[in-house]
Amino acid sequence: MHTVFSDGHVWPSFRVNEALRDGLDAISITEHIDYEGFPDEIKKDYNKTYELATAAAKNKNLLIIPGIEISPRVPPYHHNALFVTDANKYPSEYMKDGKKKFIMKPDLTKAQLMAPFLEAKKQQAFVFYNHPSYSWWDKKDTTVFTQFHHELLDQGIMAGVEVVNSGNYNILAHRMAMKYNLTFLGNSDEHYDLYPRYADTHRPMTLVFAKDKTAEGIKQALIARRTAIYVDDFIIARQNEAEQFFKAAVQLTSKKIDRKGEPILEIKLSNNSDIPFKVKATAQYDIEAFPGGQTTLLPQQTTTLILKAIWKYPAKTPLKLEVYNILVSADEVLETTFDIAIDQ
Known part of the structure; x- marks a missing residue:
């Protein structure tokens, strides 16, 4: 999800209130580290969203997971990093201008693109590939899983993939998750008020089979791939989690x-x-x-x-x-x- 601290249009406390209304256990607001929607009104501080959301959720039994979105429009494309320790340390040197516009450098280097992922590894963040094959995907790469992604996988940086985004099921991402043994995730990726889009259903969400309701419990479950996606009336999961979920229900x-x-x-x-x-x-x-x-x-x-x-x-x-x-x-x-x- 996003707020006015990147390209969203609501305040962080608004996201907290939506989550409380929907009865969620945890949320992560993942601002783009490379885009400022309101640079003249809001000082650039990528930790501020987490701080404001955490304050709004105090004593309300809602976990706020610190996160960011790394979002170049060339391979490896968009990724979320969860459980970050300092969002402001993530570099975005591949950008020429990220203030009210998104312009990457014409001569950007692989090192510039890799830098935020190396920071994610340093911070022991959980990284996953967002909405593969989005509109800016380079159609020459028919697999959508580039050599860059193989390197992220080989280095133990990328661990999951977004199979559902904004209520849309992505079969390519589902096949990718199965092929490369990645954790399934489903997210709203919302920029505005959630309610109009999901008035007649529910937001897509990731069901996390954690041993306890803590940030560390959630992180360990994500690493172990103990998740399912709940979208409309569908559950998407691997056999083990799917069968146990059904037989518990x-x-x-x-x-x-x-x-x-x-x-x-x-x-x-x-x-x-x-x-x-x-x-x-x-x-x-x-x-x-x-x-x-x-x-x-x-x-x-x-x-x-x-x-x-x-x-x-x-x-x-x-x-x-x-x-x-x-x-x-x-x-x-x-x-x-x-x-x-x-x-x-």
Whole structure:
């Protein structure tokens, strides 16, 4: 996200209030280190956003993660650095003019482009590639992952990629994350008021599976790639995180029933999350009432499936689910199984 301290149009405390309204646990406001939107009104100080946001969030149970955006329009393009210790130490010598305009030097060097990334490494920041293939992407580089990116990866500087930006899913970034084993991130990249864009849904967000609600806990989870992206009604994650998330959200119970002489198995799937899950169920027995076994597990509601007819109850039976709105790769949805134990 951005504020008036770079190219945004709101004050840092506004971002804090949005986050409190949305019930978030943590945010990072990542100002461009190479652009000043209001140089005549606001003194250049890239630590100020964090200081103001932290003051606004005091005693409000919201973590503010210090961050910046490195944003040249040539390779390696835009990246965020999170957990920075001093935003003002990040150089932007590749710029000719960043005051109300964005003009890079015509004779810029690789050393100038690499300098802020080396500072990120020095500060042990978590760096990720923002919105690959944006409008200024050089189409000659058909992979979008340049030699510069390989160097950042090899040096242990780049660790993640933005798979969702401003509510838009980026399949190239998703494939990139899988190929290079990068952490998934989803961000609003908002410059104005968030509400108009997300009035009928929610902002895209990164779900971080941290051991505790601290900045260090979040950082360690990002490094370990324990994240998922929540955008519209989709979850995007790797198999392990996706399956554990789904099985934490959906509780299954079962009961044998004699329905006027017909032995059936009643299965209740309780969705304890706020996300509707679109599923296809398959079992060793016929599933009643749902064509093709397809249904939606509505948020905070219980869906009942009937397996029939079970003339001889086994000790257990599997219920397989495909979850169409949980992606575990760019081409695959989550497939998981509940093993139902049947009381004899």
